[in-house]
Amino acid sequence: MKKVITLILIPLLLVSMVPSVLAEEKRSLQDELIYYVMIDRFSNVDSKNDYHVDVKDLEAFHGGDFVGIIERLDHIEDLGMTTIALSPIFANTDKGYHGYWVEDFYETEEHFGTLEEFKRLVEEAHKRDINVIIDFPLNYVSATHPWVGDPTKSDWLKESDEISTPDMLTKDWLAGLPQINYKNEEAAKYIIDAAKWWITETGVDGYRLEGIQLMDPVFLENFVESVKETDNEFFILGEVWSTDRQEIAKYEKTGIDSLTDYASTTNIREAFVKPDLSMTDTISDIDSNIDTYEAPNMVTRLIDSQDMIRFTNQPIALNEHPGPRWRTALTYLFTTPGIPMLYYGSEIALIGNETPDNRRQMDFRTDPELIEFIGQLTTAREKLPSIAQGDFTLLHESEGFTVFKRQFKEETSVVAINNTSGTKDLVLTGEELENDKELRGLLAGGLVRSNDQNEYHLVLDREEAEIYVLTEKQGFNFVYGATLLSVLLAFFAFLFFARRRGRNRTEE
Structure with a gap:
């Protein structure tokens, strides 16, 4: 039997010595694959925090929570995504399911779970080599925030005539909210201290900052510098509500690691909505990015987001099957310069109209074909540094x-x-x-x-x-052939000796 074991181990050793065709590189920021999760709409596992939940109301809480995400980490890992981006986790006012009506920057939203459960989510993700970044709303607070109406905090918020409004996307759910006045040093310090606290307390890996063009430039640079002093590998993704590359590119100098490339999104969607369409404009976007950005491989590119009509709706409106539309579009997204960001539900071709209809409940009981295809794309990108970093x-x-x-x-x-x-x-x-x-x-x-x-x-x-x-060029692979032959010989030798030993026992 020792000889049989030796015969089996030798070919296994040979297999381990066969060189891989694919290169192995340490993962860097531009290798990240981001999966954006709206917590409330993803996975509801802990029923204890289902306060005033109404799944029939798209503007109410549906019950998604931290524990639900933990239970679905296998799904995210199977997709091959390396970073989870979460909608804001902070305590919100009634019906603030999206997380942007913040009432307390030091507390988790009770519908999502406790601070300890969030820490466990980060810990479990890290065990799988998955990073966790969270949306940190720096512009707005809820109308019921304690600062509102507090005479000692009157200058922590902007006057009504100073409030800026989004100019690109429909953001009705943010309209009229009080905006933080970062020219007030106390307000700026409070927010920066809170941001640093979450890093040291939970080990979170990054922040996504929405609408950075609404922020005071001095505060934005101080914010980025402060969080990176706390963790020099901390990842910051900035969203600029603009399709003007020059407007977006000027924020590269703030120290932000990646900026959202909305300038390319429309052309990607239009190019893949049905077959036989020219990709001239889509390819031109790549050239424009290379000419405009200092680090074109570091822009975050996307097809869907929480602010858009779901891409699936567009081919369906043209009587096109969404499966091939998504496969070709995602191949393009995952293999062209930039960091891909996948909005939850895209892997099942989830439908959805304007906000809040584009934030429907995730369904995990669907055909896995597209999920498996995305896994192939992410595996290829992981194995080939040229896809993420190449010219x-x-x-x-x-x-x-x-x-x-x-x-x-x-x-x-x-x-x-x-x-x-x-x-x-x-x-x-x-x-x-x-x-x-x-x-x-x-x-x-x-x-x-x-x-x-x-x-x-x-x-x-x-x-x-x-x-x-x-x-x-690979001719006949003699090492592989010898290895395969050795394994077969070892297998038959094992059968021979096992049968012979059984016969001897029978005769005894």
């Missing part, structure tokens, strides 16, 4: 059939997206890639070898996508 080069674009390459150090990836109604093919030359190599597909597993003319002939079915990695 972008367009190789082909024609009415929805798009091919581009990403290059980082010695690694080259090629992404082909056939968002058309027919099979497409394309010949790439050795000058565009490299001579005498092969492309290995990571989604469908296709293999494209260069021919004698050093050409690569790509063929892609309608409404499909593939991510290739450029590698050396």
Whole structure:
């Protein structure tokens, strides 16, 4: 039996020695994959905190909580997401299910759970190497906040004629709320102290700041500097309510790590809403980002958010099946420069009209096909640093059939997206890639070898996508073949000795 065990261990050792085609790199900020969760609408597990819950009322609490997210960490991990972004966790006024009607910056919302439960959520996420960032509302407080009407805090809030209003998205749920006056040093210190307290108390990994153009510039820079002094690896995502890249880019100098790229969202949605549409404008967005931002790989890009009509609604309105629409669009999102952010429910093609209809309850009892596809995308992005960090080069674009390459150090990836109604093919030359190599597909597993003319002939079915990695040509893999043969021999040897031993016992 010792010999049998040895025979089994040797091939296993050989397997461990086979070099991987895919590169391994330590995860950096631009490698992050963000999954945005509206806590109240995600998963309700703890019924003890279901106060005045009404799932039929889209403007009431539905019961989602911290424990519910903990119970669904497997789902988020299966998607391959590396960061969970949570809607605000702070105590809110009645019907403040979205978290933006803050009444206390030092307390958790009772519908969501306790401080200890939030700490456990962060701890359990960290065990899976998943970061947790939370929305930190810096602009508004609720109309019932203790500062309102307090004569000692009268200058902690802006006068009515000083209040700014959002100018890009429909934010009726924020309209008329009191705004914090950060020219008041005491108010600014209070908020910064609260932000630092949550970092040290809970170990949270980052903040998402909504509507940063409404903030006092001096306060914003002080806020960023202060939280990063508390944790120098702390991640800050800033949302600018604008589609003007120049307006967005000026906040790069504040020390914020990533800015939301709303300037690209509309063109992405329009390009993938149905087949056979030109992607010229969408590709132009990439060039514009590269020309505008100091770190174009660090902008956060998205298709859906809590402020938009769900993308699923658009193809359905055109009698298009949303599955292929999402697969091609997400392939583009996850393989072009920037940090992808996936809004909860996108993985099940959740529908939803204008706010609050776009914040429907998450349903985990759905077809897993799209979920599995997203897992393939995130795995490819994790294994290929070129996808997250590489240079972008367009190789082909024609009415929805798009091919581009990403290059980082010695690694080259090629992404082909056939968002058309027919099979497409394309010949790439050795000058565009490299001579005498092969492309290995990571989604469908296709293999494209260069021919004698050093050409690569790509063929892609309608409404499909593939991510290739450029590698050396592989003939017969003798190491793999020997390993497989050794495993088979070991297995048959085990059967032989087991049968012989059984026969000996029978004879005895």
